Amino acid sequence: MIFKQFDSTDIVAGRTQPVSTGLWSDGESVWSSFYTSSRQTQQSSSLFEPLNGLYYTNVYDAPTGSSSSDIYFSIAYGHYAGSGSSAFDVNSSQGSLLFPTKVIYNQYRNLLLSPGDDKFTFATSSLSGSVTNADDIYAISFRNAKYKDKLDPGQFEMTLSGSGVGGIATSVTIIDDSRDNPDTGVQSGGKRYNLLQGTLVSGSLATRNYQGIGLMYPDLGIIILNAKKVHELIGKVDGYSLYWNTASEWGTNFSRMSNVLFTAINKGAALSSMKARITEYVPARHFFVRVKNQEYNYSNNPTFVISDNDNPSNSQDIGKLRFTDFYTNPKVYITTVGLYNDNNDLVAVAKLSQPLLKDFTNECLVRIKIDV
Numbered sequence: 001m002i003f004k005q006f007d008s009t010d011i012v013a014g015r016t017q018p019v020s021t022g023l024w025s026d027g028e029s030v031w032s033s034f035y036t037s038s039r040q041t042q043q044s045s046s047l048f049e050p051l052n053g054l055y056y057t058n059v060y061d062a063p064t065g066s067s068s069s070d071i072y073f074s075i076a077y078g079h080y081a082g083s084g085s086s087a088f089d090v091n092s093s094q095g096s097l098l099f100p101t102k103v104i105y106n107q108y109r110n111l112l113l114s115p116g117d118d119k120f121t122f123a124t125s126s127l128s129g130s131v132t133n134a135d136d137i138y139a140i141s142f143r144n145a146k147y148k149d150k151l152d153p154g155q156f157e158m159t160l161s162g163s164g165v166g167g168i169a170t171s172v173t174i175i176d177d178s179r180d181n182p183d184t185g186v187q188s189g190g191k192r193y194n195l196l197q198g199t200l201v202s203g204s205l206a207t208r209n210y211q212g213i214g215l216m217y218p219d220l221g222i223i224i225l226n227a228k229k230v231h232e233l234i235g236k237v238d239g240y241s242l243y244w245n246t247a248s249e250w251g252t253n254f255s256r257m258s259n260v261l262f263t264a265i266n267k268g269a270a271l272s273s274m275k276a277r278i279t280e281y282v283p284a285r286h287f288f289v290r291v292k293n294q295e296y297n298y299s300n301n302p303t304f305v306i307s308d309n310d311n312p313s314n315s316q317d318i319g320k321l322r323f324t325d326f327y328t329n330p331k332v333y334i335t336t337v338g339l340y341n342d343n344n345d346l347v348a349v350a351k352l353s354q355p356l357l358k359d360f361t362n363e364c365l366v367r368i369k370i371d372v
Helices: 100-112 227-234 258-271
Strands: 011-013 017-022 057-060 071-079 120-123 131-134 136-142 157-162 170-176 193-199 214-217 222-226 277-282 284-291 332-340 346-358 364-371
Touching: 057 258, 071 100, 071 258, 100 120, 100 136, 100 222, 120 214, 120 222, 131 227, 136 227, 136 258, 157 227, 157 258, 170 227, 170 258, 222 227, 227 258, 284 332, 332 364, 346 364
Parallel strands: none
Antiparallel strands: 011 284, 017 277, 057 071, 071 136, 120 131, 136 222, 157 170, 170 193, 193 214, 214 222, 284 364, 332 346
């Protein structure tokens, strides 16, 4: 007997196990270089087609000309009242009143905030209930295929770098407060943690010293930053403010303020790599391979039967058992179990830790676990 069909009781669903790995390529937990694509802003159809990339910035882990380059997260800027939208986007003579920054703000508000919450609020001190509202936000959205089931709280660290005051470069490193706030309640967007200054190695600079920096929604892979507060911490980036300041600073074209935050992230990553880990919940399935005493006691192994290479004097001996004792008292060793589909295609192979003796006097049970 070569193949044996599984009974329904031989296949059992196992527990779903959490598997934690690094977010970045090949399971790395740190990454220091990020890239954008100039092709993202090329018009695809209508000028106002969201997919043409005018309203967000895709961020890659490698130069976009590289075969291994892939999008890991996107950055979008939102404003409560629509400021930051270009004159073209709000010019009714052009047949459009898009206010894209307002749309972006409302999109994330509807996704993450409870009904009735008009603006994003951020904790500003260690005292409960002390918060500030934000008109300007940046949303960093990690791709679902990359963060799997969630970003790991307590494993995220990001450095932002800007020009500071008087042209002196300033950087700030932020982490989530899951170490200080492990019992955060579930919000509309799932669990929510505050962002505060600190590092994964040393923790927060001061326990629960909130400054209204931002929020982390690990279940959705989203980071929300208070644009004005980040600007206060690191200053301008390449001459541009991180929040909507004046129209004269941005001109009449769509500002793509998301590019400004990207520059702050990329400069910060060069100083201290962005760190992130993810969790994927992997269901398992158990296959019970039951070998009864009458089964699999013989082998086609050359040590067991006579083959062509032995050059037997009688060609009819090819395929016969090598030793007469094997006829009534065979002994074989099971080393490998193969799993086949209904077309007899080999789809999985399980190796035993050591050879398992099999003869007519014993039976074997091999349990195979496969993460599906």
